[in-house]
Amino acid sequence: SVARIHPHDLPRLEQARRSVNGAVVEYRWLHPDGKTRWVRTRMRRWHGDDERSVDLGVVQDITAEREATLALREKLGFIQKITARAPGVVFQLRRNLDGDYQFLYVGDPIASMYRGITPAQIQADTRCALDLHHPDDLPGFYESIAQSARLLTPWEHEYRLRFGDGEVRWLLGQATPERDELGATIWNGFV
Numbered sequence: 001s002v003a004r005i006h007p008h009d010l011p012r013l014e015q016a017r018r019s020v021n022g023a024v025v026e027y028r029w030l031h032p033d034g035k036t037r038w039v040r041t042r043m044r045r046w047h048g049d050d051e052r053s054v055d056l057g058v059v060q061d062i063t064a065e066r067e068a069t070l071a072l073r074e075k076l077g078f079i080q081k082i083t084a085r086a087p088g089v090v091f092q093l094r095r096n097l098d099g100d101y102q103f104l105y106v107g108d109p110i111a112s113m114y115r116g117i118t119p120a121q122i123q124a125d126t127r128c129a130l131d132l133h134h135p136d137d138l139p140g141f142y143e144s145i146a147q148s149a150r151l152l153t154p155w156e157h158e159y160r161l162r163f164g165d166g167e168v169r170w171l172l173g174q175a176t177p178e179r180d181e182l183g184a185t186i187w188n189g190f191v
């Protein structure tokens with residue numbers, strides 16, 4: 001019943017009903033028990049060979065999904081607040097089965113440590129961080145991570161960053177590895 005749709009969400013749902021273009025719409029629906037449920041719907045118009053059309057729709061209760069997403073966002077916000085104030089940078093690094101590395105999480109202080117490189121940049125492309133590593137330190141850096149992955153022993157490695165203006169910074173990275181359910185290695189650590 002339209003009367004049970006949250007008033008703020010009704011215009012978006014009505015627009016989807018008019019266009020019937022397959023767009024996904026999420027909205028709140030007041031259940032008869034008084035609780036608000038989250039619903040996802042998609043509507044599409046199907047045209048037959050005889051020029052007649054039929055409007056098709058799918059409705060799915062996504063309340064549990066929305067609640068889990070909200071809880072996860074709250075936890076991530078809490079973690080970001082703590083790690084932003086912690087000395088150094090907290091990170092989570094994954095070595096995929098194909099050998100590629102991906103930062104799943106990097107704390108905000110990375111921007112000052114790596115002089116302007118943001119967590120989002122490092123998560124999108126680990127090369128932007130590795131390009132600052134002193135070239136003489138890279139072989140040992142890679143070997144220490146490979147050994148940690150092979151033996152599942154804690155990783156600890158001292159290395160240098162070298163910036164374009166000649167500044168050199170020494171860092172000490174430490175992390176604990178574990179295997180995920182797919183066999184990839186994930187390190188949780190700090191620099």
